[in-house]
Amino acid sequence: MWGTIGAALISAAAAIVVCIINSNSNHKKLLSELEKRDELQAYRIEQLEKKVDKHNNLVERTYELEKRTDVQEEKIRVANHRIEDLENRK
Template sequence: MEFSQDIVIYLIGLATTAGTIIARISALEKKVEKHNSVVERTYVLEEKMKVANHRIDDLEEAKHNG
């Protein structure tokens, strides 16, 4: 009888641990998604800045060349 109780207690503990791990993985997935979104937006902003800087350079060159 004691052996079966130990198994039940062990399984309950195992299920609790598994639930905690799953919850933490889920939270990490959300953080990774958020991070990836920031990286993607940063890339887009960098590309827009390159274009804007190129346009500024063109305007300055046109101004100097008259």
């Protein structure tokens, strides 16, 4: 009887050890996959940040161009007004 109990305990202990080893292996594999995913996400975020910076730069440049255009349009209006004044004096 003690022999049967001993064999059962040894068998149970071996099964538990195998489960622990398997669980540890799966845990390491999962951590590795999560690390790779995190690296990929960091890379994607970096690429998106670069695109946003380019977009913001374009918006700033467009704003500057619009300001310059407004100034040029005002200068043209003033020049046209002066031309009209000169033409009316004759």
